Amino acid sequence: MKPPAFDYLRAESTQHALEALAHAGEDARVLAGGQSLMAVLNMRLAQPQLLVDISRTHDLNAVRVEDGYLEVSAAATQGNVEWRPSLANEVPLLALAFPH
Secondary structure: OOOOOOEEEEOOOHHHHHHHHHHHHHHEEEEOOOHHHHHHHHOOOOOOOEEEEOOOOOOOOOEEEEOOEEEEOOOOOHHHHHOOOOHHHHOHHHHHHOOO
8 A cells, every 4th residue: 555645845954844843733744764654654544744854954863972871863863873983982882782
């Protein structure tokens, strides 16, 4: 089965995404990676009028260490974390777990 028609918006910033979501209300869904959402759309378990893609927003696609904690933002991918050059020093156990 294929999803029903919907509008697509690639958010340029967090503010842009928030404004679009506020305007569309309950007729909107956030798209970050899409693996779970696309299955739900294909089965027509959700039928949003608008998908707001946050995957390219700089502030939501960040991985950083702050106050000793690894902070992974909403649109960051597993690859963003896994291939972080300093990950082995920051979170050694996580770096060891990724290959498995």
